[in-house]
Amino acid sequence: MKRVVITGMGVIAPLGDDVNSFWKNLIEGKSSASLITRFNPEKFRTQFACQIENYQPAKFLDKNEIKRSDLFTQYALIAAGQAIEDAGFDVGKMSPFDIGIIWGSGQGGMETFEMQVKEYTRSGFEPRFSPFFATKLIANMAAASISIKYGFMGINYTTVSACATSNTAIMDAFNYIRLGKAKIIVTGGSEAPIIESSIGGFSAMKALSARNECPASASRPFDKQRDGFVMGEGAGALILEEYEHAKARGAQIYAEVAGAAMTADAYHMTTSHPDGLGALQAMKFALDDAGLKKEDVDYINTHATSTLVGDVSEAKAIYALFGARKDLYISATKSMTGHLLGAAGAVEAIICIKSITDNIISPTINTQDIDEEIPKELQIILKESISHEVKVAMSNGFGFGGHNAIVVFKKHL
Template identity: 55%
Template structure:
């Protein structure tokens, strides 16, 4: 059967550097850092005292207080981002068949704060298992797309992909496949995460995964810099409306770009560390190119996973050089995590949005906080350091990798009528 074309018709973002698409994009191209001291709890005894928190967010702008209390923050964030994307796409009762509209969402962890609060409450009690009746529905990772579908009456496929930091990229690939196979007309896809908690920060600190640059939080996320010492935890959500091309044209929707392809692979190597030679990363980018029917020379820009970890950054750039050869030197490579921090299960979604907006506006956001050259990184690569660069981006690739060796890669391209 002939595969259908899939386009992006709506975007929504709630991030540490902007609470909607316009704010997010302006902060990206201006090189704004979202890192600051944590405000959610007392960090006195914590090794890392900062993160990239969402700022000035009020869920009551979207739903009433009673309903909000039945949701963990990761689901609240999903509601906010998806509402912006749906409105941006112009989805209404009259222009879609809701039986053919799905929600495929990504979350690496889910309701971590809810789990933490319930366990703390139990530990402080007399041993009687008194738990909130909404404990489980607030915590489970699949509840975010459930809320989106119930809120909008979307009755197509509805589930959550869980593959650590690759979760929302995997969600996008699943949504892409459902639509191009003709099984849906529209899918709301993306991801959300809210892990800036005592347990989240403590857990990542115990793994020595987080930066401890407490004296200068805003410069702590420094991908590709020789002095990088770990990632900065972020939170938020990103939402994209994926739609079958002819369906989008028929209802007069604006189109941001076309999805060219998606790739997945596994390192099959280590619980948390990347393969040092980037074998899984090489495979995922090649798989993505093959799926799109494109050559390495067709790509203009790569938004890397680029977490600011000593091992991961080098392995990814080695893999890019292996796949793209001499063309790697002509690419605009960046890491927007230098500004947003690492949103875990939501990372793929907000970085996909950054890649799409780079195509739309012809500007590649910078990799900020780069000061010291790493001798293990090829100096001929253009890492878009410290300042945004203008470029006619026809095709952009977005990489996301997760603990456990999960790799996902999505390719976006200018619409070619």
Template identity: 55%
Template sequence: MELKRVVVTGLGAITPLGNDVETTWKNALAGVSGAGPITHFDTTLFKTKFACEVKGFKAEDYVPAGDRHALRDFKKFDLYTQYAMAAAKQAVEDAGLLSDDKLDRDQVGVIFGSGIGGIHTFEQEVSYYAKNEANGPKYSPFLIPAMIADMAAGRISIEYGFRGPNYGVVSACATSTNAMIDAFTYVRTGKAPVIVTGGSEAPICPVGVGGFNSMKALSTRNDSPETASRPFSASRDGFVIGEGGVCLIFEELEHALARGAKIYGEVIGGGMSADAYHITASHPEGLGAKLVMERAIEDAGITPDDVDYINVHGTSTHVGDLSEAKAIKDLFGDHAYALNISSTKSMTGHMLGATGAVEALFSIKACQEDIVPPTINHEEGDNDPDIDYKLNFTFNKAQKRTVNVALSNTFGFGGHNASIIVKKYKS
């Protein structure tokens, strides 16, 4: 089978750093933290009182002006689906898909993921029932369709009449990278010329924050939220939960050229593996992390020495950061010291099922503009004795360098590992 080249022709982003791609990327390069006090609910009784929330999001901005029916329909669905719809609108318009009269919408697919799905909706409906239990079960007819994790993919498909492959992906924090690998595979093998892909998440609610608090997974640096996500620093005390949605348009190269689409970059490989170790912790020796990077590099037809930048999973947890750094050293050998490494979760927080998509976006932009976004919040002397600081973690300040090839890692609870590789587009 002749494999086709896959390029990225559209981008959309709703993130803690901005409600569009330009603002998100600009703030990432500037080292801006998206963290702040939680506004979605009262955190008085919670151990963690901050998160990386989306700011200034208005449903009205993503439906036709004055169309009350469209607005009502948009708001029927969980916030994670709203973020997905907003990001998809940006990406579809950016790619010029709607203005292409020759586009065969029967062949355009949507493969989109969410790690948790409609947790807001589920929490609200269960809470409402608990308060009104004496009157019998009275749930919204939208409970199930708003809650299920495939609805973002379904709603995007319905909105634009895209009748190609359509489904949701769930693999915890590896979700949107798995969705993108599936999209890449469909396009590369000629099963669809265009796939709308990415991920979204809206977990900042009592159940989401309280659940992660109970696991002792979240930072509790309540006195300084903006510095709480500090990957690879000795003083890290857990991740900062984030939210948002990011969408990318994957397109077969000749199809994109034929319609004169702009091209942001090229997708060249993907890999998947399992830690087969623990339900939440990474393998301490980084075995799964090393294996997934090896597989992605092999799939891309390159060597480890071809990689210039790794956007690491880097959540700011003790075991996770150590295992990933070890895996990079074990796989890349001496070349590990020539790489730029950065964890953009230091700025976006951990967007769970959406994190792979935003980090792929950052990787594509790094290749396009030859600049690596930083890992912020590292203080002088805040060094973990178990981490090799000869590695270039791109601490605190973006670095200009040639980035031809970038690798993005995402690892999820359950031991799910996924990596995707992008490169600078050259005709």
């Protein structure tokens, strides 16, 4: 098996539109939640989200890319562009078939779908659809657009596994490269769900927090008073590269992908297994795949979205595997970023990698009174970041339908 390393990263998210600003705001413990301005939310149970403020696509994309792309694809192009530039590989010196894209999105072009259906209704049921409707809508178009823009002709497809989507994409990219099927893969995920249908749908099922009076403190993972997640948006991108290829071209190497695994809960459409059995086994499989022991893990970026069942089941799974370790730290960064659905895993992978490169563990904010069902032995980092050497970081991702996807990163030596 070939080794796989990370040589580039990019992000656009509510906390920042590049990796440095995003990381700075994250480790400073800033919340990105505020009242929704994208549409009038007054009639909705939940009226706030973590949104990218003052988004100006013309800063990043040309007018044709903007016109022909749904917002989730625009975010993908921006994050992927940053990561490609960061990696600094010379496309002219490579076969275009050696570079692929495996991208993820849980919802795809929902904004386009919503807008076109509204327009169809307003037009008196005349068939007035944009010629870009189908191509803006379908979830694979982010991967396709990156490929077309940069001329990458290798592996190209999209993964969908709800909120585990980006971890699934990263895992697939990892496996293709270590099997020798590609030299470089652009991977990650993007989501643009701050629209009426998404907010309305998740709000109707009471998955979202309804703390409209205090959005900044609404996402409170593991807390007794948690009442649901806060919707987020954006994209995260990583360049995964075969180690010898990266070494030969003198690339900067941020970290190494050590292992990954998936399981299913086979339990419920929206609720994770109450005892975290699927999550527990996925973490075990991922460590086995990485050839690591549970004692090797220094940090876990939890999926913890601030839902009643999900937070407890994940905490139980972590405790069942790792026990009462005082040197294993965990944090729930969705307390700051919101939940980016299919893009969450990509953004949180970047957080894990930055924890390894900078030896800083970001905090869980807003959590004041930890639920009694959360094992008290867990070392949850609250309020402020800490300095701590991180050699191995685990990124947990779980999705509606019972999808569990775990990726393990380690310091490159």
